[in-house]
Amino acid sequence: MTLKADLVVRNATIVAFDGTNHRYLRDGVLAVAGDKIVHVGKNFDGVATRTIDANGKLVIPGMISTHAHVGAHEGARLLLDAGRRDFVRSGFLHFLPARRDGGPAFLARQNARASIRFGFAALAKQGVTTVLAFAPAGADNGETMLAAAKEMGIRLVWAPVIAGGRYWIDNTGKLDRENDEKAGMAALERSVAFIEARKGKAGGMWSGVIALDEYLVSTPALRKACHAAAAKLGVPFTLHFIEQHREFYETMQATGRTPAQLLADEGVLDKRTLLAHCVYHAGHSLVGYPMEDDVGLIGRSGAAVAHSPVAFSRRGVAFESFDRFRKAGARVALATDAYPLDMLGEMRMAAIMCKTVEKNFEAAPAGAVFAASNLVGADVLDRPDLGRIAVGAAADFVMIDTQNLTFGANPDPIRALVHLATPDMVDTVVVAGRTIIEGKKLRVADEAEIVADVAASSRAIWDSLPASDWAGRDVATAYPPALQNWEG
Numbered sequence: 398m399t400l401k402a403d404l405v406v407r408n409a410t411i412v413a414f415d416g417t418n419h420r421y422l423r424d425g426v427l428a429v430a431g432d433k434i435v436h437v438g439k440n441f442d443g444v445a446t447r448t449i450d451a452n453g454k455l456v457i458p459g460m461i462s463t464h465a466h467v468g469a470h471e472g473a474r475l476l477l478d479a480g481r482r483d484f485v486r487s488g489f490l491h492f493l494p495a496r497r498d499g500g501p502a503f504l505a506r507q508n509a510r511a512s513i514r515f516g517f518a519a520l521a522k523q524g525v526t527t528v529l530a531f532a533p534a535g536a537d538n539g540e541t542m543l544a545a546a547k548e549m550g551i552r553l554v555w556a557p558v559i560a561g562g563r564y565w566i567d568n569t570g571k572l573d574r575e576n577d578e579k580a581g582m583a584a585l586e587r588s589v590a591f592i593e594a595r596k597g598k599a600g601g602m603w604s605g606v607i608a609l610d611e612y613l614v615s616t617p618a619l620r621k622a623c624h625a626a627a628a629k630l631g632v633p634f635t636l637h638f639i640e641q642h643r644e645f646y647e648t649m650q651a652t653g654r655t656p657a658q659l660l661a662d663e664g665v666l667d668k669r670t671l672l673a674h675c676v677y678h679a680g681h682s683l684v685g686y687p688m689e690d691d692v693g694l695i696g697r698s699g700a701a702v703a704h705s706p707v708a709f710s711r712r713g714v715a716f717e718s719f720d721r722f723r724k725a726g727a728r729v730a731l732a733t734d735a736y737p738l739d740m741l742g743e744m745r746m747a748a749i750m751c752k753t754v755e756k757n758f759e760a761a762p763a764g765a766v767f768a769a770s771n772l773v774g775a776d777v778l779d780r781p782d783l784g785r786i787a788v789g790a791a792a793d794f795v796m797i798d799t800q801n802l803t804f805g806a807n808p809d810p811i812r813a814l815v816h817l818a819t820p821d822m823v824d825t826v827v828v829a830g831r832t833i834i835e836g837k838k839l840r841v842a843d844e845a846e847i848v849a850d851v852a853a854s855s856r857a858i859w860d861s862l863p864a865s866d867w868a869g870r871d872v873a874t875a876y877p878p879a880l881q882n883w884e885g
C-alpha cells in the first residue's frame with residue numbers, strides 16, 4: 398500500500414530517535430500525515446501533498462520548555478532581575494513593588510494579551526513547540542492564555558498558578574511576606590476545576606498541571622494537597638523551589654531540615670514532582686552546608702528539575718550541577734524561565750555552567766544537554782509521543798538553517814547546535830503537522846504587531862512605576878540604566 402503524506406521533508410540531516418537514543422540520519426526523509434510522523438528513513442516511496450527540500454538544514458525534535466513565564470513583563474525582567482539585598486541578591490520577581498498599603502500594582506497597566514502573545518510567539522520563533530507555562534489565571538480565568546497558545550500553535554501545559562501567600566513592601570522599603578493557606582487551598586480548588594473542565598478535550602494541544610507558585614510561601618498542608626490533587630488528576634506537580642538563598646536558611650531555622658528533606662518527609666517529592674530551579678540545596682557552594690546529601694535525596698526520589706541557567710547566570714549563580722543531579726538519578730529538563738524565551742541559549746548556558754562548575758570540559762556533553770531540551774522534558778510531562786522524531790510520534794519538529802557563517806561546516810551538528818546556534822537559525826517549526834514558522838517568519842500571526850503591542854504595554858508599566866513603587870521612584874532611579882541619556 399502506498400503511504401500518503403501531507404508533508405515530506407527530504408535531504409535533511411535528521412536527528413531521529415531509534416527507540417533508545419537520538420541518531421544522525423544523514424540525507425534522511427521525514428513524512429507527516431495529519432498530526433503524526435508516519436515515516437522516518439533513508440527513502441520514502443509514498444506520495445506527498447507537500448515536499449520541503451531541507452538541504453543544508455538540521456531537523457531536530459520540537460523543543461520542550463518545562464518552565465516558562467510567558468507573560469513575564471516582556472523585557473522589564475532584565476531590570477528587575479538585579480536582585481535585592483533582602484534576598485541575599487538572589488531575588489526574583491517576588492519583590493515586584495507591591496505596596497502593603499495598597500495603591501496600583503506594578504503590572505496594573507500591563508496589556509496582558511499583548512504580553513502573553515509576545516511570550517508564545519517568542520517561544521515558537523525559537524523552536525519551542527511545547528511549554529509548561531507558569532502564570533496566574535488573569536482577569537478572564539485563563540481564556541487569554543488558552544487562546545494565545547492556540548493562535549501560535551504551541552502545545553500548552555498549564556493551569557492557573559496557585560499562590561499560597563504574597564510578598565509586599567512597606568513604606569520604608571522593607572520586604573516581608575505572609576502565608577495564606579486558605580487562599581492557597583481556594584486557588585487549588587479553582588485550578589482543579591479548570592483542569593477537570595478541559596481534560597481530554599484539546600487533542601494533546603493542552604494538558605493540565607498543578608503549579609504551586611512558590612515553596613517559601615506555602616504551608617506543608619497546601620503542598621500535600623497540591624501533590625495529592627496532581628496525583629488524582631494524573632498531571633505533574635510543579636513549584637518554584639530553592640531559587641532563593643534564604644529558602645534554605647529559613648527552612649533549616651524553622652524545621653531543622655533542609656528544604657529537600659522537608660518535601661521528602663511531607664511525601665511530595667517523587668516522580669510526579671518537577672522542581673523549578675532547585676539551586677540552593679545542601680552541598681551548593683553558596684549555601685555552605687555540605688553536611689547533607691540533598692542532590693542524592695532528590696535523585697533517589699525520582700523528582701525532576703526544570704533547569705533554566707540563563708536567568709541564574711545573570712545573578713552570578715550556577716546550578717551545581719547538571720551532571721551531579723543526573724548522576725544522582727534526577728531528570729534534569731531544560732526551561733526558558735522568563736526572558737529571553739530562548740532554548741538554544743539555555744542549552745549553551747547549561748553546558749558552559751556545568752563545565753565551569755565541574756572544571757571539566759567533558760562535563761555536560763552536548764548529547765545530554767540536547768536530550769534535556771526534548772526527551773527529558775517529554776518524560777517529565779509523561780508524553781512519550783513528544784521530544785523525538787520517530788514513527789508514531791507527534792509531528793513536532795524544527796528545521797535549523799546550518800548554512801551560515803556562524804555554524805560553518807560542522808561534522809557534529811548537535812555539538813554545533815548546543816555551542817553555536819542562535820534563534821535566527823530557526824527556519825521552520827512544525828507543531829502537530831501545522832507549520833507555524835516558515836522561512837524564519839511567523840506564519841500564524843503578525844510579528845511586527847506583536848512587538849509593537851508589547852512595547853506599548855512595557856512602556857505603560859514603566860511609566861506608571863512611581864505610582865506602584867514604595868518610594869514613588871521612576872524607572873531610571875529605581876533601576877539605573879547602563880547608560881545615561883544624552884541631554885540637550
Ligand SMILES: [Zn+2]
Pocket residue numbers: 464466531637673734
Ligand atoms: Zn519561574
